[in-house]
Amino acid sequence: MCNAxxxxxxxxAILVADPARWRALQTVSALSPTTCWIGAGFVRNAVWANLHGSPSPVEAADVDVVHYSPEAAAALDTAVETSLTRQAPAYRWSVKNQALMAARNGDCPYCSLEEALRHWPETATAVAVRLDHGKLSLCAPYGLEDLFDLVLRPTPDFRATKAAPFERRLNEKQWLTLWPRLRRRDA
Incomplete structure:
Protein backbone atom coordinates (compact mmCIF):
# COMPACT_ATOMS: atom_id res chain seq x y z
CA MET A 1 0.00 0.00 0.00
CA CYS A 2 1.41 3.42 -0.91
CA ASN A 3 1.73 6.25 1.63
CA ALA A 4 -1.20 8.17 0.12
CA ALA A 13 -10.06 6.73 11.09
CA ILE A 14 -9.47 10.07 12.83
CA LEU A 15 -12.60 11.64 11.35
CA VAL A 16 -14.81 8.58 11.94
CA ALA A 17 -13.70 8.57 15.59
CA ASP A 18 -14.89 12.18 15.96
CA PRO A 19 -18.72 12.07 15.90
CA ALA A 20 -19.13 15.84 15.54
CA ARG A 21 -16.83 16.02 12.53
CA TRP A 22 -18.41 12.95 10.93
CA ARG A 23 -21.88 14.52 11.38
CA ALA A 24 -20.65 17.70 9.70
CA LEU A 25 -19.40 15.65 6.76
CA GLN A 26 -22.73 13.81 6.56
CA THR A 27 -24.64 17.10 6.65
CA VAL A 28 -22.62 18.54 3.77
CA SER A 29 -22.89 15.28 1.83
CA ALA A 30 -26.68 15.24 2.19
CA LEU A 31 -26.90 18.80 0.89
CA SER A 32 -24.37 18.59 -1.93
CA PRO A 33 -22.79 15.17 -2.37
CA THR A 34 -20.53 16.00 -5.32
CA THR A 35 -19.61 19.67 -5.18
CA CYS A 36 -19.00 20.71 -1.56
CA TRP A 37 -15.98 19.77 0.49
CA ILE A 38 -14.90 20.61 4.05
CA GLY A 39 -11.32 21.74 4.46
CA ALA A 40 -8.74 23.82 6.26
CA GLY A 41 -8.86 23.76 10.07
CA PHE A 42 -11.64 21.18 10.13
CA VAL A 43 -9.18 18.57 8.87
CA ARG A 44 -5.90 20.05 10.06
CA ASN A 45 -7.00 20.55 13.67
CA ALA A 46 -8.53 17.07 13.88
CA VAL A 47 -5.23 15.50 12.87
CA TRP A 48 -3.03 17.73 15.01
CA ALA A 49 -5.26 17.19 18.06
CA ASN A 50 -5.18 13.44 17.49
CA LEU A 51 -1.39 13.43 17.20
CA HIS A 52 -1.09 15.57 20.34
CA GLY A 53 -3.62 13.48 22.28
CA SER A 54 -5.80 16.51 22.91
CA PRO A 55 -9.38 17.47 22.05
CA SER A 56 -10.27 19.77 19.17
CA PRO A 57 -13.99 20.50 19.33
CA VAL A 58 -15.26 21.27 15.85
CA GLU A 59 -18.08 23.39 17.27
CA ALA A 60 -15.51 25.92 18.53
CA ALA A 61 -14.27 26.83 15.05
CA ASP A 62 -15.59 27.58 11.60
CA VAL A 63 -16.45 24.60 9.43
CA ASP A 64 -14.97 25.71 6.11
CA VAL A 65 -17.12 24.39 3.27
CA VAL A 66 -15.55 24.96 -0.13
CA HIS A 67 -16.68 24.37 -3.68
CA TYR A 68 -15.61 25.39 -7.15
CA SER A 69 -18.48 26.84 -9.19
CA PRO A 70 -17.18 29.35 -11.77
CA GLU A 71 -20.64 30.29 -13.02
CA ALA A 72 -22.21 30.80 -9.58
CA ALA A 73 -22.71 34.14 -7.88
CA ALA A 74 -21.64 34.84 -4.31
CA ALA A 75 -25.29 34.54 -3.29
CA LEU A 76 -24.97 30.76 -3.67
CA ASP A 77 -22.53 30.68 -0.75
CA THR A 78 -25.04 32.49 1.44
CA ALA A 79 -27.84 30.14 0.41
CA VAL A 80 -25.75 27.03 1.11
CA GLU A 81 -24.60 28.46 4.45
CA THR A 82 -28.21 29.21 5.43
CA SER A 83 -29.30 25.71 4.49
CA LEU A 84 -26.46 24.11 6.45
CA THR A 85 -27.22 26.28 9.48
CA ARG A 86 -30.88 25.22 9.37
CA GLN A 87 -29.90 21.55 9.19
CA ALA A 88 -27.09 21.66 11.76
CA PRO A 89 -27.11 24.86 13.84
CA ALA A 90 -24.43 23.63 16.27
CA TYR A 91 -21.74 24.36 13.68
CA ARG A 92 -20.34 27.70 12.51
CA TRP A 93 -20.58 27.13 8.77
CA SER A 94 -18.49 29.20 6.39
CA VAL A 95 -19.10 28.55 2.68
CA LYS A 96 -16.72 29.88 0.03
CA ASN A 97 -16.79 29.39 -3.73
CA GLN A 98 -13.11 29.01 -4.52
CA ALA A 99 -13.69 30.22 -8.08
CA LEU A 100 -14.41 33.66 -6.58
CA MET A 101 -11.49 33.69 -4.15
CA ALA A 102 -8.69 34.27 -6.67
CA ALA A 103 -9.62 37.91 -7.21
CA ARG A 104 -9.94 38.50 -3.47
CA ASN A 105 -6.54 36.90 -2.89
CA GLY A 106 -4.82 38.80 -5.72
CA ASP A 107 -4.20 35.63 -7.72
CA CYS A 108 -4.84 34.70 -11.33
CA PRO A 109 -8.16 32.84 -11.74
CA TYR A 110 -8.20 29.30 -10.42
CA CYS A 111 -9.29 26.56 -12.82
CA SER A 112 -10.31 23.97 -10.20
CA LEU A 113 -10.76 23.36 -6.50
CA GLU A 114 -7.39 21.64 -6.36
CA GLU A 115 -5.69 24.67 -7.88
CA ALA A 116 -7.44 26.93 -5.37
CA LEU A 117 -6.16 24.79 -2.51
CA ARG A 118 -2.63 25.19 -3.90
CA HIS A 119 -2.98 28.88 -3.00
CA TRP A 120 -3.97 28.29 0.63
CA PRO A 121 -1.37 29.40 3.19
CA GLU A 122 0.05 26.12 4.54
CA THR A 123 0.49 22.66 3.06
CA ALA A 124 -1.17 21.11 6.13
CA THR A 125 -4.18 23.42 5.67
CA ALA A 126 -4.53 22.78 1.92
CA VAL A 127 -6.67 19.69 2.49
CA ALA A 128 -10.37 19.16 1.83
CA VAL A 129 -12.56 16.10 2.33
CA ARG A 130 -16.09 15.02 1.51
CA LEU A 131 -18.18 11.90 1.77
CA ASP A 132 -18.85 10.15 -1.51
CA HIS A 133 -21.42 7.38 -0.94
CA GLY A 134 -20.26 7.13 2.67
CA LYS A 135 -16.57 6.92 1.77
CA LEU A 136 -14.11 9.72 2.42
CA SER A 137 -12.79 11.48 -0.68
CA LEU A 138 -9.73 13.69 -0.50
CA CYS A 139 -8.44 16.77 -2.30
CA ALA A 140 -4.93 17.52 -1.07
CA PRO A 141 -2.61 18.99 -3.72
CA TYR A 142 0.41 18.71 -1.41
CA GLY A 143 -0.59 15.34 0.02
CA LEU A 144 -0.95 14.54 3.71
CA GLU A 145 2.69 14.01 4.64
CA ASP A 146 3.24 17.43 6.25
CA LEU A 147 -0.10 17.18 8.05
CA PHE A 148 0.76 13.82 9.64
CA ASP A 149 4.41 14.71 10.20
CA LEU A 150 3.35 17.84 12.14
CA VAL A 151 5.19 20.08 9.69
CA LEU A 152 4.03 23.67 9.35
CA ARG A 153 5.20 24.76 5.91
CA PRO A 154 3.99 27.63 3.70
CA THR A 155 2.73 26.65 0.28
CA PRO A 156 4.95 27.75 -2.62
CA ASP A 157 2.61 30.70 -3.29
CA PHE A 158 2.92 31.99 0.28
CA ARG A 159 6.63 31.26 0.44
CA ALA A 160 7.27 33.21 -2.77
CA THR A 161 4.98 36.22 -2.55
CA LYS A 162 2.97 36.21 0.68
CA ALA A 163 5.48 35.68 3.48
CA ALA A 164 4.06 38.50 5.64
CA PRO A 165 0.49 37.10 5.70
CA PHE A 166 1.91 33.68 6.56
CA GLU A 167 3.83 35.16 9.51
CA ARG A 168 0.70 37.01 10.67
CA ARG A 169 -1.27 33.74 10.63
CA LEU A 170 1.39 32.01 12.71
CA ASN A 171 1.28 34.78 15.30
CA GLU A 172 -2.52 35.11 15.38
CA LYS A 173 -3.27 31.40 15.53
CA GLN A 174 -0.41 30.59 17.94
CA TRP A 175 -0.13 27.08 16.52
CA LEU A 176 3.41 26.54 17.78
CA THR A 177 2.14 27.15 21.32
CA LEU A 178 -1.13 25.23 20.97
CA TRP A 179 0.52 22.30 19.18
CA PRO A 180 4.04 22.11 20.69
CA ARG A 181 5.16 19.15 18.56
CA LEU A 182 4.72 21.16 15.33
CA ARG A 183 7.90 21.89 13.44
CA ARG A 184 8.15 24.87 11.18
CA ARG A 185 9.74 24.37 7.78
CA ASP A 186 10.08 27.28 5.40
CA ALA A 187 11.09 25.27 2.34
Missing part, protein backbone atom coordinates in the same frame (compact mmCIF):
# COMPACT_ATOMS: atom_id res chain seq x y z
CA UNK A 5 -3.55 5.23 0.68
CA UNK A 6 -2.25 4.68 4.21
CA UNK A 7 -2.60 8.40 4.99
CA UNK A 8 -6.18 8.44 3.68
CA UNK A 9 -7.03 5.43 5.86
CA UNK A 10 -5.46 7.15 8.83
CA UNK A 11 -7.35 10.38 8.16
CA UNK A 12 -10.60 8.45 7.74
Missing amino acids: EADLRRLT
Whole structure:
Protein backbone atom coordinates (compact mmCIF):
# COMPACT_ATOMS: atom_id res chain seq x y z
CA MET A 1 0.00 0.00 0.00
CA CYS A 2 1.41 3.42 -0.91
CA ASN A 3 1.73 6.25 1.63
CA ALA A 4 -1.20 8.17 0.12
CA GLU A 5 -3.55 5.23 0.68
CA ALA A 6 -2.25 4.68 4.21
CA ASP A 7 -2.60 8.40 4.99
CA LEU A 8 -6.18 8.44 3.68
CA ARG A 9 -7.03 5.43 5.86
CA ARG A 10 -5.46 7.15 8.83
CA LEU A 11 -7.35 10.38 8.16
CA THR A 12 -10.60 8.45 7.74
CA ALA A 13 -10.06 6.73 11.09
CA ILE A 14 -9.47 10.07 12.83
CA LEU A 15 -12.60 11.64 11.35
CA VAL A 16 -14.81 8.58 11.94
CA ALA A 17 -13.70 8.57 15.59
CA ASP A 18 -14.89 12.18 15.96
CA PRO A 19 -18.72 12.07 15.90
CA ALA A 20 -19.13 15.84 15.54
CA ARG A 21 -16.83 16.02 12.53
CA TRP A 22 -18.41 12.95 10.93
CA ARG A 23 -21.88 14.52 11.38
CA ALA A 24 -20.65 17.70 9.70
CA LEU A 25 -19.40 15.65 6.76
CA GLN A 26 -22.73 13.81 6.56
CA THR A 27 -24.64 17.10 6.65
CA VAL A 28 -22.62 18.54 3.77
CA SER A 29 -22.89 15.28 1.83
CA ALA A 30 -26.68 15.24 2.19
CA LEU A 31 -26.90 18.80 0.89
CA SER A 32 -24.37 18.59 -1.93
CA PRO A 33 -22.79 15.17 -2.37
CA THR A 34 -20.53 16.00 -5.32
CA THR A 35 -19.61 19.67 -5.18
CA CYS A 36 -19.00 20.71 -1.56
CA TRP A 37 -15.98 19.77 0.49
CA ILE A 38 -14.90 20.61 4.05
CA GLY A 39 -11.32 21.74 4.46
CA ALA A 40 -8.74 23.82 6.26
CA GLY A 41 -8.86 23.76 10.07
CA PHE A 42 -11.64 21.18 10.13
CA VAL A 43 -9.18 18.57 8.87
CA ARG A 44 -5.90 20.05 10.06
CA ASN A 45 -7.00 20.55 13.67
CA ALA A 46 -8.53 17.07 13.88
CA VAL A 47 -5.23 15.50 12.87
CA TRP A 48 -3.03 17.73 15.01
CA ALA A 49 -5.26 17.19 18.06
CA ASN A 50 -5.18 13.44 17.49
CA LEU A 51 -1.39 13.43 17.20
CA HIS A 52 -1.09 15.57 20.34
CA GLY A 53 -3.62 13.48 22.28
CA SER A 54 -5.80 16.51 22.91
CA PRO A 55 -9.38 17.47 22.05
CA SER A 56 -10.27 19.77 19.17
CA PRO A 57 -13.99 20.50 19.33
CA VAL A 58 -15.26 21.27 15.85
CA GLU A 59 -18.08 23.39 17.27
CA ALA A 60 -15.51 25.92 18.53
CA ALA A 61 -14.27 26.83 15.05
CA ASP A 62 -15.59 27.58 11.60
CA VAL A 63 -16.45 24.60 9.43
CA ASP A 64 -14.97 25.71 6.11
CA VAL A 65 -17.12 24.39 3.27
CA VAL A 66 -15.55 24.96 -0.13
CA HIS A 67 -16.68 24.37 -3.68
CA TYR A 68 -15.61 25.39 -7.15
CA SER A 69 -18.48 26.84 -9.19
CA PRO A 70 -17.18 29.35 -11.77
CA GLU A 71 -20.64 30.29 -13.02
CA ALA A 72 -22.21 30.80 -9.58
CA ALA A 73 -22.71 34.14 -7.88
CA ALA A 74 -21.64 34.84 -4.31
CA ALA A 75 -25.29 34.54 -3.29
CA LEU A 76 -24.97 30.76 -3.67
CA ASP A 77 -22.53 30.68 -0.75
CA THR A 78 -25.04 32.49 1.44
CA ALA A 79 -27.84 30.14 0.41
CA VAL A 80 -25.75 27.03 1.11
CA GLU A 81 -24.60 28.46 4.45
CA THR A 82 -28.21 29.21 5.43
CA SER A 83 -29.30 25.71 4.49
CA LEU A 84 -26.46 24.11 6.45
CA THR A 85 -27.22 26.28 9.48
CA ARG A 86 -30.88 25.22 9.37
CA GLN A 87 -29.90 21.55 9.19
CA ALA A 88 -27.09 21.66 11.76
CA PRO A 89 -27.11 24.86 13.84
CA ALA A 90 -24.43 23.63 16.27
CA TYR A 91 -21.74 24.36 13.68
CA ARG A 92 -20.34 27.70 12.51
CA TRP A 93 -20.58 27.13 8.77
CA SER A 94 -18.49 29.20 6.39
CA VAL A 95 -19.10 28.55 2.68
CA LYS A 96 -16.72 29.88 0.03
CA ASN A 97 -16.79 29.39 -3.73
CA GLN A 98 -13.11 29.01 -4.52
CA ALA A 99 -13.69 30.22 -8.08
CA LEU A 100 -14.41 33.66 -6.58
CA MET A 101 -11.49 33.69 -4.15
CA ALA A 102 -8.69 34.27 -6.67
CA ALA A 103 -9.62 37.91 -7.21
CA ARG A 104 -9.94 38.50 -3.47
CA ASN A 105 -6.54 36.90 -2.89
CA GLY A 106 -4.82 38.80 -5.72
CA ASP A 107 -4.20 35.63 -7.72
CA CYS A 108 -4.84 34.70 -11.33
CA PRO A 109 -8.16 32.84 -11.74
CA TYR A 110 -8.20 29.30 -10.42
CA CYS A 111 -9.29 26.56 -12.82
CA SER A 112 -10.31 23.97 -10.20
CA LEU A 113 -10.76 23.36 -6.50
CA GLU A 114 -7.39 21.64 -6.36
CA GLU A 115 -5.69 24.67 -7.88
CA ALA A 116 -7.44 26.93 -5.37
CA LEU A 117 -6.16 24.79 -2.51
CA ARG A 118 -2.63 25.19 -3.90
CA HIS A 119 -2.98 28.88 -3.00
CA TRP A 120 -3.97 28.29 0.63
CA PRO A 121 -1.37 29.40 3.19
CA GLU A 122 0.05 26.12 4.54
CA THR A 123 0.49 22.66 3.06
CA ALA A 124 -1.17 21.11 6.13
CA THR A 125 -4.18 23.42 5.67
CA ALA A 126 -4.53 22.78 1.92
CA VAL A 127 -6.67 19.69 2.49
CA ALA A 128 -10.37 19.16 1.83
CA VAL A 129 -12.56 16.10 2.33
CA ARG A 130 -16.09 15.02 1.51
CA LEU A 131 -18.18 11.90 1.77
CA ASP A 132 -18.85 10.15 -1.51
CA HIS A 133 -21.42 7.38 -0.94
CA GLY A 134 -20.26 7.13 2.67
CA LYS A 135 -16.57 6.92 1.77
CA LEU A 136 -14.11 9.72 2.42
CA SER A 137 -12.79 11.48 -0.68
CA LEU A 138 -9.73 13.69 -0.50
CA CYS A 139 -8.44 16.77 -2.30
CA ALA A 140 -4.93 17.52 -1.07
CA PRO A 141 -2.61 18.99 -3.72
CA TYR A 142 0.41 18.71 -1.41
CA GLY A 143 -0.59 15.34 0.02
CA LEU A 144 -0.95 14.54 3.71
CA GLU A 145 2.69 14.01 4.64
CA ASP A 146 3.24 17.43 6.25
CA LEU A 147 -0.10 17.18 8.05
CA PHE A 148 0.76 13.82 9.64
CA ASP A 149 4.41 14.71 10.20
CA LEU A 150 3.35 17.84 12.14
CA VAL A 151 5.19 20.08 9.69
CA LEU A 152 4.03 23.67 9.35
CA ARG A 153 5.20 24.76 5.91
CA PRO A 154 3.99 27.63 3.70
CA THR A 155 2.73 26.65 0.28
CA PRO A 156 4.95 27.75 -2.62
CA ASP A 157 2.61 30.70 -3.29
CA PHE A 158 2.92 31.99 0.28
CA ARG A 159 6.63 31.26 0.44
CA ALA A 160 7.27 33.21 -2.77
CA THR A 161 4.98 36.22 -2.55
CA LYS A 162 2.97 36.21 0.68
CA ALA A 163 5.48 35.68 3.48
CA ALA A 164 4.06 38.50 5.64
CA PRO A 165 0.49 37.10 5.70
CA PHE A 166 1.91 33.68 6.56
CA GLU A 167 3.83 35.16 9.51
CA ARG A 168 0.70 37.01 10.67
CA ARG A 169 -1.27 33.74 10.63
CA LEU A 170 1.39 32.01 12.71
CA ASN A 171 1.28 34.78 15.30
CA GLU A 172 -2.52 35.11 15.38
CA LYS A 173 -3.27 31.40 15.53
CA GLN A 174 -0.41 30.59 17.94
CA TRP A 175 -0.13 27.08 16.52
CA LEU A 176 3.41 26.54 17.78
CA THR A 177 2.14 27.15 21.32
CA LEU A 178 -1.13 25.23 20.97
CA TRP A 179 0.52 22.30 19.18
CA PRO A 180 4.04 22.11 20.69
CA ARG A 181 5.16 19.15 18.56
CA LEU A 182 4.72 21.16 15.33
CA ARG A 183 7.90 21.89 13.44
CA ARG A 184 8.15 24.87 11.18
CA ARG A 185 9.74 24.37 7.78
CA ASP A 186 10.08 27.28 5.40
CA ALA A 187 11.09 25.27 2.34
